[in-house]
Amino acid sequence: MEIYLVGGAVRDALLDLPVKDKDWVVVGGSPDQMLQLGYKKVGRHFPVFLHPISREEYALARTEKKSGRGYVGFVCYSKPDVTLKEDLARRDLTINAIAKDKYGVYYDPYGGCIDLQNRKLRHISSAFCEDPLRVLRVARFSAYFTNLQFRIAQKTWTLMKKVVHSGELSSLSRERIWREMDLAFKTHHPQVFLQVLKDCGALNELFPELNSAYCSLFTKKKQDSLITTNKKNVFLTLSIVAQNRSEVDIRFAALCYDLKKSIIIPDNASNDSKGDKIGTRIISIFCNSLKLPKEHRDLALLVSEFYSAFNKIHLSSPEELITLFNRIDAWRKPCRVEKIACIVDADSSKYGACLDNLSSKGEHFYNAWKVAQNVSTQAVISAGFIGQKICEELYRRRISALTIWQNSYKSILKTLLNSAVHVNK
Structure with a gap:
């Protein structure tokens, strides 16, 4: 039985970034062996165990075969004959498929170290398309690594758009979508997460209310004087707030403030009761579609409902x-x-x-x-x-x-x- 450090801990250490959580993969082991060594089984769908002392996660090496829709539609195989290379192959990006053994030797069968040097987010294989959650993960990593000038490989972009067009994003649970969004909103540049989703077409599938506002909910009409917004500035408040505040509830509310600003008439917000009410209703629908904490939702709805009052506060x-x-x-x-x-x-x-x-x-x-x-x-x-x-x-x-x-x-x-x-x- 051999144990390797894998995933984000290896990646971030190579980038000289703080290492948060450590994940380990066990090659050649079995559930009985893990239990005999004092590990506690915690994975319902996958063979994952907690270390008896450190409480870090140790997963048996496994392969996954697509068997249905969504990110849970896989058949998992985790017998002792699964190799390290096979386990690493099921991961999303090359930079997350680097392992390190107890002697400090790195195993990088898919070129993750080179991609780290080249600041590239690249998929491992066409199996990337089998898990729709990976579209959100790539968007999140784009936000996480913005300061380091990482970019998404062109072929990976192509696969992300392929996933969007397949309709598999609809299989993602709202809880799982919010979890990725929550993690993205904890990065230094949460607006990048949304921009990537917009650019690959996923924003419209996942958050149609947000996408409609981004594209300007109303077209310019002389009869009601509604005007379009500057698309480049839709996430401006969010990006500014994120420079000074790290709390997710404030950042999410800033996003909804941006939504409201993009919907109502910018130059006459205090008098546009129609646009004001429509904007609040759209944001309410957007918030209710996510399984976000109540305090996040309440703050977001407040900055929307009283947007006009705040803007004429003087x-x-x-x-x-x-x-x-x-x-x-x-x-x-x-x-x-x-x-x-x-x-x-x-x-x-x-x-x-x-x-x-x-x-x-x-x-x-x-x-x-x-x-x-x-x-x-x-x-x-x-x-x-x-x-x-x-x-x-x-x-x-x-x-x-x-x-x-x-x-x-x-x-x-x-x-x-x-x-x-x-x-x-």
Whole structure:
């Protein structure tokens, strides 16, 4: 029985990247031998075991033969006569089919090391087409390795498009799709994942709502003044947010913010109630089609539903601000405010130059929240208010605090404008 380190651990070590999880393949072993050595069987469909001490995964070398549709439609063979080369052949890309033995010797029968040097994502064989999940995996690796200038081999592109045209992507479960998307959204460039899916045709098969927005949901029509969007900027907010925040819920919400921006009329968002409602409904369908965590979905729907309010936040009255905070449940979930502010800030470049010098949309939203939040509920109670009167007095004091803050804000803005006029003269 021989044991080899395989997959991402070998690949990332060769690229001088941090090694996260280690996966091992056992050649010449059997389930009985693994159990006798203290390993615990965990694989339902494949012979996978956990090491008794490290808890790392050890899988018996196996071959897979296509027997049906989808990524689970395979017959697995894992007898002791399966060779290391045969096991490596079933993997998706050459860079993931490199093994290392206990002496530090590498086994690379499919040229993965050369592809690492050439920064190339390349399939091992035509069997790549047998597993539709590999289309998403290649897109994810493209996002993961963007900083290292990896590119997809032309023949691999061809096979990815072949998988899309075969219709096998429809066999993927929503849970599995979200898992790949979640991993992609943890990379430094999650927008690359979506762009690759778009370029090979998979985005329309997997996320038709997203693809429709990307291609501009509405065509230009004189009768309703709907205009097309710049396709190159559809994922702009997501890419900007990803530079500063690593949380998947914020990144996913930024994607939905991009969707909303691509659907409604960009130059008249606050008055386009029709486009606003349609955009929110489409994003709701998109979120419901994925098996994503509830907190991810809630944040995404909030940035969509109140997109117009966030974009005119500088013009909101104290009453409108309090209503907005109530609608997003900010008092019970204050972390939402900071997350939303981060997303809105990524789109602040469109706001007037004078206001940019004072505060961005996200900053204004967050600062207004801090003013309202600093009004003490305990002080109201200590003043003798009881029952419903507490809420009424709290509301009155918050309105008063926001009014004072806004007047100060307007005073500073007026000074800035006067200074600008003076300089121009």
